[in-house]
Amino acid sequence: MQESGWSTRSRSSSFPRGDATAPISISGSTRQKKIKYLDAETQQAVLEKIPARHQPIYAFLFATGCRVSEARALRKTDVKRDCIVIAGRFAPSADGGEAWQIVKQSREETVPLTEGALLAIEAAGQNLTSYVFTNPATGRVYKKNIYDIWNAACKEAGVGYFPLNNAGRHSLGMALSKAGVDMNQISARLRHSNVVVTKKHYAEPDIGVLTKVVDNVRAMK
Numbered sequence: 001m002q003e004s005g006w007s008t009r010s011r012s013s014s015f016p017r018g019d020a021t022a023p024i025s026i027s028g029s030t031r032q033k034k035i036k037y038l039d040a041e042t043q044q045a046v047l048e049k050i051p052a053r054h055q056p057i058y059a060f061l062f063a064t065g066c067r068v069s070e071a072r073a074l075r076k077t078d079v080k081r082d083c084i085v086i087a088g089r090f091a092p093s094a095d096g097g098e099a100w101q102i103v104k105q106s107r108e109e110t111v112p113l114t115e116g117a118l119l120a121i122e123a124a125g126q127n128l129t130s131y132v133f134t135n136p137a138t139g140r141v142y143k144k145n146i147y148d149i150w151n152a153a154c155k156e157a158g159v160g161y162f163p164l165n166n167a168g169r170h171s172l173g174m175a176l177s178k179a180g181v182d183m184n185q186i187s188a189r190l191r192h193s194n195v196v197v198t199k200k201h202y203a204e205p206d207i208g209v210l211t212k213v214v215d216n217v218r219a220m221k
Helices: 040-047 052-064 068-072 115-124 145-157 164-178 183-190 195-202 207-220
Strands: 083-086 088-092 098-102 109-112
Touching: 040 052, 040 145, 040 164, 052 068, 052 115, 052 145, 052 164, 068 088, 068 145, 068 164, 145 164, 164 183, 164 195, 183 195
Parallel strands: none
Antiparallel strands: 083 109, 088 098
16 A cells, blocks of 8 residues: 655655756657656656655655665765765675775765755654665665665556666756756766766757758758
């Protein structure tokens, strides 16, 4: 049986869609390497199929574009007044388990503490660990069950299999691109190594502009 709303705030205002900007389709782009992404409406539809106690970490992924391993490893001390510090992630360890490791760039990075991110963090509530998001069923950080919960919700929502990293990180990147945000700003938001990486994944030609250019060239002949 589906659980009730995740907090005392209404579900409609819980995780603002405005954080992910303009609606986008589920299809990939026309680039050589297609990126799968979800629009804000579909994100919300899947989120509502996730039990309320598990919703905060997924809403956080949608709002910030963080990688799944980064969200799982987010510590309470990483949440500042105006930003979120991305200091580490969980990675496989020598003993076959996993361990908290410093980010691959060997330096801390930050993402904005947006309204959507703050609401997700607040909704996660208190726990006895040093991490922001824990699985209420175990009291420990999410492991591979974070994907099991997501896959089950996607199936119930009629979306089918959809990679969780694409649902958050790539969907935010595409939403910002379609909203006309400058590629340099998107690159900074997603913490890419350079803007070339961002353009490779998210830059799309403005068909309207290209059509006008072609029409102008034809008119000059």
